[in-house]
Amino acid sequence: MASEGKTPLLQVENLKKQFHVRSRGARDIRLLRAVDGVSLHLEAGETLGIVGESGCGKSTLARLTVGLLQPSEGRVLIDGGDIWEPGAAGRERRRKFQMVFQNPSGSMNPRRTVGASVAEPLQAKGVRNTAEAVERMLTLVGLDPALATRKPHQLSGGQQQRASIARALIADPAIVVHDESIASLDISLQAQILNLLLDLQEDLGTSYLFISHDLAAVQAISHRVIVMYLGEVVEASAAEEFSGRPLHPYSVALRNATLLPDPAHERARGDTALRGDVPSPMNPPSGCRFHTRCPLATDLCAQQKPLLRDAGRGHLVACHYAEAGAGEVATQEGAL
Amino acid sequence: MSTAPSAPLPKTRLRRPYLLDQLLRHKGGAFGLAIMALFILLALFGRMVAPYDPNANDYLNLLSAPSAQHWFGTDELGRDTLSRVIDGSRIAVAVAFLSVSIAMAIGVLIGVISGYFGGMVDSVLNRSQDVLFAFPTLLLAIILVAVLGPGLFNASLAIAIVYSPRFARIARASALSIKTSEYLDAARLAGVNTPTILVRHILPNVMPPVIVLAALSMSTAQLAYASLSFLGLGVSPPQADWGSMLSKGRDFITIAPWLVIWPTVALVMLMLAFNVLGDAIRDVLDPSHSSSKSTDTLT
């Protein structure tokens, strides 16, 4: 999905990652398709939210995008250049990414000071004197620069995550990938960090890839939203359009699962909650991968895989009954 | 000398200056440290304190019982037992530190490489260690000394090879868990190169359990060497050495029991000190013994 002529900052093309898994006792090696043909793009200064349940391949996608994992198939392009191009060119491109991880206490070396951890990306670039930059960065993320001399375990969870953000931003990356970066914080802290991220983006113009299972958080921070299910993109749209009109039954279910302080929403939650677990990505369902849990599924869904198609206003969805579905679910809810 | 996890320890932080402090506060730690210090001092300055040259023969006093002249008696060549026990502490202390240091170096190197890089390297290293584990430890040490030849360093090396797989296993396990930690991903993303990652991130986090194992291994290594020496595979005579003194003293056990009593006392005291100190260091360093706040970050 190339946009109008100009090369986007980040392009991910038909990315696939398979893992070979040997289950206990079994002789054969089976293929786990963690990410199965994902394409996306991200413009400078933009935030793209990726939402899905745990086990849908979000984290693998994040690691593939930043170059911590090599894809089995497909490419990741930054300014049109492949990040896995051999030699210095590829290495230089991989350095344009930074990442903020889920577990704030585990994302910094417990034996080094916070300052040393924050300075690491700059040092790796060959910068000698990092003290000033660390101080400035810590101030920018709302931390007392004196915390630089502490060890990570002496900080609170929120402080640790702010420090992680400081580390991610210190070497001026083009893109910061957030992999569930606020999931382990409590609600009030989540809001603070989201606001911090928005402010920082305004100041620094960094692009975010914001990956989360929390639809509300994704909608709050993203310009555009992608919904993933079992390694595939099932819906992609501008954030506002998406929040007003989620098309895929899975998106609808996800949205109904979120808690919103709205009586109408609460009443409508009804029985559209997702039933059962995500099927094993080692043995994905035939046809549409969501048909085993979909309230609208027909025989067609089990047989024919729906492709991503434009449902108007640049809103992409992979469902045979998307438009009808959205309405139908709504009326069912109304009847209850 | 409590081996049981007694009352919860005060919150400990892993900084070198605190280690000594914590050990001194530990009931067993202070005791073990004191005896250890005594033996180390004897090993370093024993020759100055000893009443006689450990190898000087007093032909007028062969196999003489303990007296004012020879506090611990003399052996069949008229050598002063006290001086020889003191001189033997040099060997005992040196072997314990040397062999554990070498074992630690070999084990950590192999374990970190095998854990961090995985794959073929890991399989090959694991299989070869399995073969080493197929030998009873003392047997392996004996045959290694036979191959390497006698002497202080060779005996230490043999003991180190025998015990290195333990260090490798523990280092490998830590390296494996650190390898997948988020801070390592962060370092890789920052563009830190592999050697720096190994030295800066893997090694410091691998060391705490390794140091605990090293502390606990000191007495085992000491015992292994004493056994080798007793079997005639230690340092060459006439160097005084507790194990060989015992072996020789056995021949005169009915007429000169002091020849076996004093080396035994020294040996047991040093081993006890190592054991107690090892337990104390484990209590102080082992994250599972410290408070919950530091537990999650130390592992």
Place this chain on the structure above:
Amino acid sequence: MLKMIVMRLLGVALVLLAVSALVFAFGALIPGDMTSVIVGQEGATQEQFEAVRQRLGLDKPLPVQYVNWLANALQGDFGTSPITGRSVASDLVRQFPVSLELALLTLLVSTAIGLPAGIVAAVHANRRLDVLIRVTLLFTFSVPIFVIGILLLLVGSRWAPDLFHVSFTPWSEDPVMHVRSMAMPLLTIAFPITAMTMQMTRASMLEVLHAPYVVTARAGGVREKRIEYLHALRNALPPIVTFIGFQLGILLGGLIVVEQIFSLPGLGRGMLEAINTRDYPMVTATTLVFATAFVIINALVDLLYPLLDPRQRGR
């Protein structure tokens, strides 16, 4: 189940092959040369040297020598000792029963004493009896086997000269003397092994005694004795049995030391003597026997494990 056993045996065979190669390599690496042992260090001509080398097959490349050595060893032929002039196999046949007897007796004694003592210690955990037992243990662990042997010799020379002044006598010659000659060595080596068995039994029992199903049994009114000896012991047994594998290494090492202290003509003493006299065929043969016994018994313990622990059977 059968497939698992076959796979295990195959694995054991591979380990044994690797062990034999290592033992052979050790033999080849020991400084010196068998030819010079036979011919004598000085005065031999180059021709004599070569003749001996050829007769022993030492002129061939090492891998060929290894294959020949292994093939012969598998048929029970370990060559002839250049020192004693006897066949190595005949010496092994003489020495093996002595070591085996000592090892089996040790296991018997240590289990017969250590297991019940461990249970008692666990049931009386942290009371006076238990503390007493544990202090004794700490002491035993801090003392090498040969120190125990020496202490026993000291005590024996004074209080039990009947046991002390006995040199090894085979069973066939004089059973009473044989028992007397084995008493001290057995006591020496059984001491630490018994302590270990007891320690392990105590730990294992303690763990099981606090397990939910034991608490349930107790709440359900099952008699205490029945709980301790039936429910708990049954479940505490598997780890204790596995521990035998670990004990074995110490036991075999202990054999070498004890045989040396008490001049028992067993494998361990044979091995040390061979090392001191540079009797190469004997060194490799004894080492191989020790390592093989170690590997095989460990494998047996592994196979025994599922029989004791039903949870392991499905795997």
